[in-house]
Amino acid sequence: MVATVVPVTVESTTIVKPTHGAISYATSTETKFEQESFHITNKIAAGTNVGDNVEEGPALFRPYTVRSLTLANRIIVAPMCMYSSKDGFMNDFHLAHLGSFAIGGAGLVIAEATAVEPRGRISPADTGIWSDDHIPAIKRVVDLVHAQGSKMGIQLGHAGRKASTKAPYNAESFPASEYWPDDVVGPTAGLRWDDRHEIPRELLVDEIPEVVKAFAEGAIRANKAGMDTFLSPVTNKRTDHYGGSLENRARLLLEVVKAVRANFPAEKPVFLRLSASDCVEHLDIPSWTIDQTVEVSKWARDAGVDVVHISSAGNTADQKVAYSPGYQVHFAERVKKEVAGLGVITVGSITNGKQSDEIVAKGQADLIAAARSWLKNPAFALEAARELGVKPKYASQYFAAQYV
Template identity: 40%
Template sequence: MAPKVTPAPNVPFFTPAQSTPAGTALESNPPTLFSPLKIRDVTFQNRIWVAPMCTYSADNGHLTDFHLVHLSAFAYRGASLTIIEATSVLPNGRISPQDSGLWQDSQIAPLRRVADFLHSQNQKLGIQLAHAGRKASTCAPWLGERGKATTATEDVGGWPDDVMGASAIRWGEGYPKPREMSPQDIQDVVNGFRDSARRSVEAGVDVIEIHGAHGYLISSFLSPISNQRTDKYGGSFENRIRILVEIIKAIRGVVPSTMPLLVRVSATEWMEKQAAESWDVESTIRLAKLLPSLGVDLLDVSSGGNNEAQIIAMHNDCQVSFAGRIRSALFEAGIKDLLIGAVGMITEAEAAKAIVENGQPGKKDDTVQIEDEQGSTAKADIVLVARQFLREPEWVLRVAYRLGVEVQWPLQYGRGQFLEGSRI
């Protein structure tokens, strides 16, 4: 009898089963970058994730065929987790009128379509739940001057009179003036995150990330510059992180205990030289130490975005170095159950490899920090990559080739594998 193509199970269409996910190392002792990592009950075949990237292409919050094609291109080429762009938990939490949303049940079905396809390829899907806060109701970036925001007015689907933030402080030029959130507004946001998390589970998402970075709502609460409240959500460190803590608890209360939960933060808002007090790396370390007991599994370390006066000392590994500082501080405090993700200008194979590698050949347990003779330690457990995937959707496969690691390719693409001596 001739061999038969095995169909992928549990999906409403035919596609060949990828019994070994693309991006899986086919050798016994790969570098850490291509070794598997299990978080709760979810196993990732490598340490390369696709970071959330806004595309301003949703239809009243609903994902479309664009998102199916866009996200799938990275996933079936070997990324072990592909995270959907910032997805608003309330209508007024979108950055633009074309942002992804999950505030109503009709938005579940198009999300499930993406999840079904990724699962048919034996890959994992994440979603970043968000509220834009005072950076909401702006136009898609290509509609205005590069680097400057343009308020989306009501005639183009915006809501400039319903923008809210921790305090009534405008982010900067081109942004609407927000109102200070009432206690009911805060409760609505917490409930929105909870309900969107429930819908994510119903849609088949594998991982949830809370967006607490880049000056959006949660980020604006964390900073004493943008949060000048005098109630229980402002003032002290404990008060400023309160909304994030409440959101984490609300989400953990409705998602399975087996589901990984991530939090993205700006490690610093880059205002140390401009303000007597700001959100900085030490603040992030203080927050990070609290997260494992709340049920958070990984801290995704980014930076900036909360103040137009920020002065960024940008270099290729600035954000990666923050991740390393935070990870080291956690280990020094004996906290080994919060994983760290590094993001930002990760474009080269060797750099990605070095970020997650401890420097000891054969050492695979990154929950224990081990130093080599030069004191080299992993800066993170995961690398999250965004723009490089826009340039090279097959980046995982290229990285493997450049590092000399044999990995599984999608079955249908096997004839395109890089051969010895081929140019890429």
């Protein structure tokens, strides 16, 4: 049992007009008191198979180890942008949101895309990790997740040409002054995502080391906050040594990987999220393909990546994605079969335990990531266990749920 004292500031407030996706307050008086943050530590992680059939039972509920990190099961929470921060800080929403998945049995909870630079946010409501000031708020969430026995990672990200936009659910709350339209950067000048996005300027060659440094510093802060791993997510018509050939187009990605690997503890794994295809096969244009993904995955492995998280699309508004159950599994399977010594995560329309277990059992992927399924049911892993006949460990405070 762990109890820590955390100073909490309580203010007499008046709610004012919402800004950048979060409620803001006008302060009138301030009274300070100390509140106890109380965690019952689960020595056995919620979602662990505590039955007699661990080795012979469903593959989905067998532990997974990479470097010094061992997950209780193969079900993870994919990073999901929530657009609920102010100035990059995680808050009570993130504590409840991410903590619920750990209580619900996730082997690994990955926090949303967290900007390594202020200009790298999708919107002003994104979480951030560009300052040491962000560490305590992140650690507060990590501590709750760890108390359930789950592991936690964070997606370090940079929105590039998708930056400086409005949060999708509360667009009217964004004053123009919150944006940074003149500092939206991309691989190529003028190639914006669509007509609703800002026109980016080209990221200058002498600015690239600063971006690499920002990712490295983000990795250092993630470790200080107690993260067990982190996930790092790079349209490119450049003619310098960051454009043209596949090697050149992968250069920035690999520079980031090497920098963060050098600044993250050797015993902790680095995950990399890659889009396997631009999904523009209907257009007669050069595009990113699974063949290139396989090749870059090999380079990433050699640069220090332990696990790749394979998704698709997201690089052009002209994409056409053929959505169906598990529609991205075949991409993950290609990487799994062709890149030795690299763990693989699949994601996309994975909605139940049987489907998830079959993917792992067939060797198509090592880990299953889900997003909407967790939003629909924060106990997704526990329900998957029941579906598969597994006896899962419940969080101590939720033990009565196993009898329902």
